[in-house]
Amino acid sequence: MYLKVVGINHKTAPIEVREKFFLSAIHQDLLLSELKSHPQVCEAFVLSTCNRTEVYMHLLEGADTAFLVDIIANIKEIRKITSFQKYLYVYSNQEAVDHLFRVASGLDSLALGERQILGQVKDSFKRAQEKAMFGKSFNILSNAAIRTGKKAQTETAISHGGSSVSWAAVIMAERILGSLQGMTILIIGAGKMSALTATQLPSKRAKKIYIMNRTQENSQKLAQRFQAEAVAFYDIKEILSNSDVCFCASDAPHYILDKDTVEAAMRLRGNKPLTLIDISMPRNIDPAVSSIKDISLFMIDDLDNIVKDNLLKRQMAVKKVEQIIDRKVTEFYQKLKKKNRPEERLVPKPVP
Template sequence: MHLVMVGISHKTASLEIREKFFLRPIERELLLSQFRTDTAVVESFIFSTCNRTEIYAHLLNDDPQLLIQAILKIKNLPPSDDLLKFFYIKKGPDAVRHLFSVSTGLDSLIVGEKQILGQVKTAVELARTECMLGKHFNILTNLAIQLGKKARTETQIDSGGSSISWAAMKMAENIMGELKDKSVLIIGAGKMGKLTASHFQQKGIGQIYVMNRSQEKADDLAQQYGGTAVGFWQIKDILDKTDVCICSASCTHYLIEKDLIEQVMRDRQDKKLLFIDISMPRNIDPAVADVKNVRLVEIDDLDKVVEENINRRSSCVDQVEQMITRKVTVFYDKVAKIYDIEVARI
């Protein structure tokens, strides 16, 4: 069995590079569909988040370039050395260990983050729907999910803040100070938007505005956290009176551009405005940072906040590493039993 993983992550590539390789749900479906008809690919699953894009595959031949070329093709990118240098390749036990490090949160920008386990589950379900999970990867993914849960229940790897949305709130607090007399506009009412609203509510934020493509979802989220749902057509007026804007949408284009913010800031009389973009791909034009009295924070800037919790969790890393080592052995023991059974049938 050739178990191979290829990917890029926050450890090897900047946000600008990672968003070039971000795979939207439809692109993940198309890739899995292509793999299903490729006799060289036995099993596969894919996940793509703000911090990583990775493909895991059980291949007939030891050919990880097949997977990299598939990503490049679907993203319409050239196979240039300038792009290929950001990829890493792991095989066999190293690939298994890496998956387990991801599911437990050890490989995350925020060590112990909780969202990655849900993202692994989503990737597994999509692969199952596309008929790309067989005997080996059913075992592998079940162990990864079990281990992710075990690490969080038996250690304190996720103690304190452990999500991108928490880090966004903490960054806002560090920059703006006390949040009780501040207002926040949250763009996006998905899982990340809900977590963001929850964190700001817990800090006693003065006012929460929610903006979303679906007005119904915006209404629901605003009602849940005592906020106000607003429409995109109101964005200039709302930005005129907010202190912080958190964008967690999933659009393929910029929702907030420099021209708009220049107009907004002319009416604010030098009052500062903080933008935090936790979308992938980015939904706030980076040029916004050039506007006077505006500060733009992006995902990779959040590692400055993360350092505060590292010491608290560092003692748990060794515990989780030991769990991972044991689970790698368990996986290969289970795979060996499959082969023993198959040989016995011959």
């Protein structure tokens, strides 16, 4: 199997570059459709999260990956794509397998040992399978990656303590404000990231928690789980004016909090300080908001120092996880060799 992964992540690119390559569910479907019809692609799956976008491909032997960047540029309407080449990485064959297993184990996450990444990896496998982009090799690879991630989480301390972007965002808010006790908190969004953020809050003894989402039904469901109040998006100025901190974890493809909106909210609150933490991808708060007096705006990349402070015990587990990965990589190639006698070579699909 000739395997390639092309990617960009929090280690190689700042958020303003990563968000250009972020692929929504619709974008991922479009990309998988393009790859399905490409004559050099045998199998593929796409992983796109707040910290990475990676495309794994089983290609015909010796195939180049340059076509992939062009396809993504067309889907995302990225101009001057060559200026972003320096942020991309390409891994091949065993190096690519090792990288995938590190990702699934949380070793390559912003928050070392992050648990959520394994679920995101599973979702990427499922999407590709539903699009008929998995064959024998990637079925074996996906099973091995999932087992590696599970083994890392259950047999080591790699996920000890706080290990998620949402957790880090709440800790940052506590450090800025001193405590969240007695504070009014607004969470924008009602998806997984918002739910993970809300999960961190019951022990903080906040005075009030608002959940805001464009789909009222979704915000109500999340609010019920955490004894919060669901509020309508058209009340954003009034709710912001009554909040001490806002966590934005929406999945909108554009800014939902712009400078004019926040300025209006600040006038209503008498310019009392307001903390905004945007953990969305792409960003949902306009960076220009940071220029407003008494506004403190933070984004995903600002959480790095928070994450580093909680590393010691998990760093001790890294070596154990790497040993697990080494064994699993070896096992994967043994299974692949056993299944593919002679070596599997999928027939390229004709271009329609």
